[in-house]
Amino acid sequence: MQANESGRDHPAAQKAAPGVAPAEPELTVIVVSYNTRALTLACLETLYARTHTTRFRCVLLDNASSDGSAEAVAERFPQVELIASEDNLGFAKANNVVAAQAQTEWLLLLNPDTEVHEGAIDALLAFSKENPQAGITGGRTVFPDGSLNKLSCLDRITPWSAFCVATGLASVFRNTTLFNPEYIGGWDRDTVREVDIVVGCFLMIRRSLWEELGGFNLKYFMYAEEADLCLRAGKLGYRPMITPEAQIMHLVGASSKxxxxxxxxxxxxxxxxxxxxxxxxxxxxxxxxxxxxxxxxxxxxxxxxxxxxxxxxxxxxxxxxxxxxxxxxxxxxx
Incomplete structure (x- = not known):
């Protein structure tokens, strides 16, 4: 499906009738890119083509890519609010920079190596509104061939789970929750469920909670920052949740060796x-x-x-x- 590159027909960009105030966006979609030009363009294309009822603004911060990512986004998607950083800020700081400028009630962190499936963001926002006790929500992720990508969510590291990872039990018995508890083995992410951690590739949070938590802890330059965020939310009494109704494709680690x-x-x-x-x-x-x-x-x-x-x-x-x-x-x- 091809996206409307101008964005004129999208709910987020519709003009109000004369004398009627335009509807304000309720969601800020934050994309942080680094040398993922083609993937980033595909992500934005599906974001606009497959989101129908959510009023959103999209802000993309490019972490000093050398592959022309920022220039390509500016040319193909003028409706995207582009921040071309001269330095690689890392994932955590880049998201904090964009979130600090947001005025919408909700924030969505979306990786550039993802493709949004039909209605995924609409479904995730509706789910988030229906489950305020979650605080942080996510969806189901799949690989390009449609097979399950379990890295949409995790459970916390415990002494038992660390032992299973160290000894290889988690790999040998990957489809059991007993020996692979962090990946919640045996669960296909096909039901609504409380989890400890929603992975940052597709993470929705109310802006007020983000601000209460102070956003990402900046000492986490890359990886585990969302785990720390979710665990801190858990200490406040929130229980992050996953819904299978919101599905995206995620490649995982496209910008990393x-x-x-x-x-x-x-x-x-x-x-x-x-x-x-x-x-x-x-x-x-x-x-x-x-x-x-x-x-x-x-x-x-x-x-x-x-x-x-x-x-x-x-x-x-x-x-x-x-x-x-x-x-x-x-x-x-x-």
Missing amino acids: RTDKMKRVAKGRATLIRDHWPSALVPLGLGLMWLWCALRLGAARLMALGAPRRHGETYEKWSGIWSARADWLAGYQA
Whole structure:
């Protein structure tokens, strides 16, 4: 489906009849892009083509992309409010910058490597209004082939879940909630459910709650900032929720190299353990992260010795992650 690039026929851009005040937008859609030109254009195209009843404004902050993302958005989507940053602010700060300028009742964080399915944003806003106790809401995400992408939501890290991740039980028994509790294994995201964490690729929140929480904690440069946000909302009594009626496609990590991403995910994970676990249990959590990397490095080394051409690259990847362990175990610093 092709979007109306001018935006004139979209509810967010309709002009009022003479003598009638125009309807104010109720939602600000925030997109933060970094070297994802083609994906960002597809995201915006589907955003406008498949959102029908929600009055929204879209603000895109480009994090100093070198691929012409900002220029392409300005040309193709003049209705988008574009902020072309000269520096890479990171995901957390970029969202905070845009949210601080928002005047709408609701905010939606939308990744540039997503495509909005029919009526997804309309459904998510309606769901959010019907469930104020959630505070933060999200939908269902799929891969381009339509298969389930479980990374629309997660449950919190616990000593048990950290043990399952470290020892590989979460991978071996990925479809069970018992051994894969963080990914809520066995649940296809096809029912309404309370969760601990709504992932930031498709996250809706009332602006007043965002402001009460202070937005993202800026020490989380990239990865785990939404987990920290949701866990802080949980401490205020909110219970984030997922609805299958709001569905998008999400590629996951389109702007990140695999090894760099894993280091940053590990660093975010260590920060969550430091920030949200009882202090007495933090050494246990960090020790399990150390074990997670050590076991995978050892396995990769054994495989590389037996078949260096086939497994050499995997060994190099885990060797790089292991070498950086002092950095990621320290977590993000305030």
